[in-house]
Amino acid sequence: MNSGRHDLSAASASSRPSLLRRRPQFRRVWLSEIVSLLGDWMSFVAVSLLALGGEGGGVVALALVMVGHHLPNALFAPVAGVLADRLDRRWLLVATSVAQGALTVAMLGAAVLGSVAAVQVLVFVRASVGALRLPAQSAVLRHVVAEDELLEANAIASATWSVMFAVGMAAGGLIASLGPAAALALDAASFGLSALFLWGLPPMVAEGRPEGGVLSALASVRRDIALAWKHAWDRPPLLDAVLAKTPVHLANGGALLLLNLVAAERAFAGTAALTLGVLQCVRGAGTGVGPLVGVALVRRGLRGELAATGAAWTTFAAIAAFSVTQHAAALIAVALVWGLGSGANWVLSSAEIQRLSPDRFVGRLSAIDNLVLTVGLCATSLGGAVLVERVGAPGVAAWLGLGAGVLAWIGSQWMLRRRAAAVRGRGAAEVAAEPEAVSLRPGTERR
Secondary structure, eight states, rough: OOOOOOOOOOOOOOOOGOOOOHHHHHHHHHHHHHHHHHHHHHHHHHHHHHHHHTOOSHHHHHHHHHHHHHHHHHHHHHHHHHHHSOHHHHHHHHHHHHHHHHHHHHHHHHHHOHHHHHHHHHHHHHHHHHHHHHHHHHHHHHHOOGGGGGGHHHHHHHHHHHHHHHHHHHHHHHHHOHHHHHHHHHHHHHHHHHHHHHSSSSOOOOOOOOOOOOHHHHHHHHHHHHHHHHHHHHHHHHHHHHHHHHHHHHHHHHHHHHHHHHHHHHTTSSSHHHHHHHHHHHHHHHHHEEEHHHHHHHHHHHHHHHHHHHHHHHHHHHHHHHHHHSSSHHHHHHHHHHHHHHHHHHHHHHHHHOOOHHHHHHHHHHHOOOOOOHHHHHHHHHHHHHHHHHHHTTHHHHHHHHHHHHHHHHHHHHHHHHHHHHHHHHHHHHHHHHHHHHHHHOOOOOO
């Protein structure tokens, strides 16, 4: 067992204190995420509105900011996953927090100068650094909670993300009314505070990790990612968890673009900034409640795959409704349901990856998960922006993403059924061949 991991034996859930009280290391990780996420979402509102309304801005500029915020998760996911499985995960989280804080200060300078292009570049660079920490964040949970606590830990992490998303978007809407500088300054400070919380963690290295440092890890990225993919490919339930977020994020890409455009065009809360903050706040609240509902249903006996299916189709239905809804109150209600489905989908699939994957693979499989979902989100964001500019109807962005998401869900389910049948067939063939093999060894009994 990894020396960086404490004794994680568990008593019965009914007699235990809350996870945050009984796992101080998990509490440190949780606090670091609170401050970092609060700053991130406040600045995201400001940067989005700067891209949409600043000099050289527009729908495509907004999409480029969204892509710059997310695409590095895909581009650097293989490297990030390998580093998370080979290096000290605590050190990786601290280093990336410090680097992101410095880059946010540079974004502050670009925003003060009103340069949309410079902000877009810096958003991309900062997100590239942040991409290195995502698989490590997922893998760290294996060190700070027990296996039977992973679902609860992921639900807490998702609820925290949602609360900070809601609070950060609402606060960002208020602060953005004064200009982007204040939000970016707070964001820069949040990264420093996050690094301080993480500094108190013990070393956290993967069990059975290969020898070698950063250069060795970088040289083996292709081979290591291929090994992790093969591990999942031979285990359909794990493969299902790795691919489960992608259809939902294909749908989300176009729908999030529409959400920004609706806020700018209708401004029912008084200003575009406040309207965007309200809609994102409500959607964020839904992403916090959805996982709690999903976890409760699974604990009551609902099969995990059925819960995940329900979460995906709840998201699809809500996005379809959002694209045709006009009234402000209805938009808010639909945004809440959208968040419910999306949040439940995220937590159920993340917990399954952590539960089903060996520690030596969890960073890389989380990276593959990030890779495919982010490529999907960025593709429908950019595709939707181009369609909106050509057609002039904001709703086409959401319908493009929704169509891609539904087709991806159908295709992935078909592929997973074929893989399961192939694995069962291979197992049956091995069993059928076993008596023949045993007959070559007189005196042995088949177990």
